[in-house]
Amino acid sequence: MSILWLSLGFGLVTASILALSSVGLSLQFGVTNYINFAYGAFLSLGMLLTWTLTRPLHLPFWLGAALTIPICGLVAVVVDRVVLEPFVRRGGNLLYLLIVTFGLSLILDNIMQAAWGVGFFRFAVGQGADLHLGPFQFTVAQLVIIGVAAAVMVGVHLLLTRTRLGKAMRAMSDNPALARVSGIDTKRVTMSTWFLSGCLAGAAGIALALNIVSFQTTSGDDLLFVVFAAVILGGIGQTYGAMLGALVIGVVTEVSAVYVGSAYKSDVAFLILVVVLLVRPQGLIPALGKA
């Protein structure tokens, strides 16, 4: 029984990492309406920047992480403006954009590999002591990950429901043409969304690196398809759906690892996805506006 509680705890940690990353991907998809295959590279960038700031540059870990997150956001904005936006302006064929982001992911991966090398990295901070909470057992790092993810989800919820930017993002995701004739500066909202998406990817990357302890320049990509599974499971472009999808995929994959072995975690994630989509092709939370 205790192994089940333990894996349920791991599931919550994985769900937290997936929630951070899938919400970032989902927000961007909702607003711009195309899938960003280069998203995994932003997770890796988060890990590697934090590593550089805290290991060779000796900043305290919290400061390195706090600097990394907005840098990832800015890089995402630059990538959007320089690489993706010109394609969108030229008519935005979704298939072209898919291929462009795929190519971008290869380019970014190779740039990171050239800059940081092919070895394994680890942060100076460890996992911290084991703490027992009821039947659960978490390390300090894992509790921080869960806490940060929960706080960020509340923050995203408040952003979407209480702020002008959030309303504009929801409006663009629902009906882009109407958003423009409603007086929304769609360019500014798109840039803000990319910034937010980059920040969330950076934060998710740091959380992932803390959890897997040792990482490399491709570690973000390794998680990407599980992130896709969470996003699609929730209903593409649906932010709350992405949170729910992350929770389901995170918990089920970790608990299943007890029974079928941890090597099959991703397989389980996609098995869930296939089964759910057979029953509910629109995802757990269907979008009213999206085709």
Add this chain to the structure above:
Amino acid sequence: MLLEVEDLHVSYGKIAALKGISLQVGAGEIVALIGANGAGKTTTLKTLSGLRTVAAGRVRFRGEDITTMPGHRRVRLGLCQVPEGRGLFPGMTVMDNLAMGTYTRGRADPADLQRVFDLFPRVSERARQAAGTLSGGEQQMVAIGRALMSRPELLLLDEPSMGLAPKLVAQIFSIIAEINRQGTTVLLVEQNANQALGLAHRAYVLETGRIVVTDTGQALLGDPGVRAAYLGGPPPG
């Protein structure tokens, strides 16, 4: 003149959609733009609201040249479009949809909301529902309501009768007349030429990107050429 369009050209790639359109809308008028599918009616409205870039020509609104002004800034000047089809945010509640009408001004004024609810009592009953779950007629009411929340000087309506039952069409058109009586100028694009000409003070007939006839709504209703082309034959009797 509230709106002056001068020799407007718009193209999609190499295909010219508007080949030099000139029209005027005076304050307080209802002006209709009728024509067949593909004549350029929707393109004209999209260009006026800033969704299409102009190849040549000029658009002036309240005396200001807005030809190259970004769409989101035109709303502030009092130019508001209700797009064709579902002109609303289907995933948001009816209330949030109406609130989006005041996006450029900040908070919604309770008086504006009351005005929309007075015009469309059905809308107030559905206030908490997601707009996408409403019937076609109710959706059109929310779409027009959203536009009214922005206090437009000029309301651009793109096919408000599309997909609605005849009874609802009559209702929507009488509400458009009421909105106009309350002081809002209306530029109306319609396939339903009979209804549109009956309502409009003046109208323009578009054919493949050019304006071919313009006159008062009543005169066009009696025009044999217009009747044959757009109103289904000669007048009865």
